[in-house]
Amino acid sequence: MQSFTDANANGKYDSGEVYTWDxxxxxxxxxDMYRTWGAEWTGFNAVPYSVWNVDTTPATQLHVVQRDLDxxxxxxxxxxxxxxYIWVTNVAYDGTSKFDDGDDANDFMYxxxxxxxxxxxxxxxxxDVTSNMLAKSGTITITPARDNxxxxxxxxxxxxxxxxxxxxxxxxxxxxxxxxxxxxxxNAVDNQIHFIGLSATATIRIYDLAGxxxxxxxxxxxxxxxxxxxxxxxxxxxxxxxxxxxEAEGCDKILKLAVIPPEQRIDVY
Numbered sequence: 001m002q003s004f005t006d007a008n009a010n011g012k013y014d015s016g017e018v019y020t021w022d023x024x025x026x027x028x029x030x031x032d033m034y035r036t037w038g039a040e041w042t043g044f045n046a047v048p049y050s051v052w053n054v055d056t057t058p059a060t061q062l063h064v065v066q067r068d069l070d071x072x073x074x075x076x077x078x079x080x081x082x083x084x085y086i087w088v089t090n091v092a093y094d095g096t097s098k099f100d101d102g103d104d105a106n107d108f109m110y111x112x113x114x115x116x117x118x119x120x121x122x123x124x125x126x127x128d129v130t131s132n133m134l135a136k137s138g139t140i141t142i143t144p145a146r147d148n149x150x151x152x153x154x155x156x157x158x159x160x161x162x163x164x165x166x167x168x169x170x171x172x173x174x175x176x177x178x179x180x181x182x183x184x185x186x187n188a189v190d191n192q193i194h195f196i197g198l199s200a201t202a203t204i205r206i207y208d209l210a211g212x213x214x215x216x217x218x219x220x221x222x223x224x225x226x227x228x229x230x231x232x233x234x235x236x237x238x239x240x241x242x243x244x245x246x247e248a249e250g251c252d253k254i255l256k257l258a259v260i261p262p263e264q265r266i267d268v269y
Contacts, residue, residue, distance in 0.1 A: 021048040029061065031075075031086075032099040033068040034109045041109075042068055044097035047075045051088050053122075054141075061093040062122070065108050086125040087112075168251035170197030170223075173244060176255075178229070180262030191229035191236070191261065198223050199249035207243045214242065229261060236261055 005018040029050035033042045053060045065087040099108035204217040219225040244255040
């Protein structure tokens with residue numbers, strides 16, 4: 001700031017007072033100004049600040065759009081009353097207007113507020129300049145917690161393939177012993193013994209104590225499998241002890257189970 005009009009005669013600059021500055025200063029610039037939301041473009045006016053992207057080499061000056069609610073053609077930095085919001089765009093600054101009011105296709109506020117369109121904006125800045133702040137030059141550095149954008153892409157790689165974490169200790173059988181009844185059964189001939197905790201695929205072989213294969217079951221999905229308490233010929237098995245040998249994914253399990261089928265009577269006339 002070179003000078004200002006001390007409107008309230010307090011000997012220092014206050015927000016809203018008219019000021020002048022060196023417009024040839026490389027840190028100064030011009031911005032597209034709009035009066036308010038969805039309102040008309042008021043001009044490409046000089047302001048005592050500029051915005052730079054310091055992540056590039058060299059740093060890139062960026063184009064800025066400013067709300068000028070009191071329509072005085074300058075940046076007051078006064079939050080109360082005129083709210084000189086600053087929109088920092090990703091458009092490189094070249095000293096010319098980029099969002100003039102020639103037509104709606106180029107109108108920043110029309111697209112941002114009236115249409116709700118996406119605009120090339122990095123940040124929205126709302127500064128509240130207190131007394132005498134414009135009397136000295138300075139730099140404000142903005143380091144945001146960066147959001148992911150639709151144009152961002154990510155590549156992930158793993159060091160090792162996932163190992164099979166299935167454990168045969170999960171496998172069980174119920175009811176055991178089977179006393180001719182299971183609450184899951186729907187009727188007197190719907191005998192069910194459940195093998196639980198199985199891997200996605202498994203093979204269950206059921207043997208009698210003499211080592212004879214009684215039944216073979218191919219399990220293909222889920223974690224449970226039902227044995228209908230019948231042999232491979234569809235005949236109900238006799239009461240006794242049985243051995244279930246289960247081949248699961250990556251491990252085996254041996255189970256003993258006692259089977260006492262329900263009493264069945266054949267009426268003879």
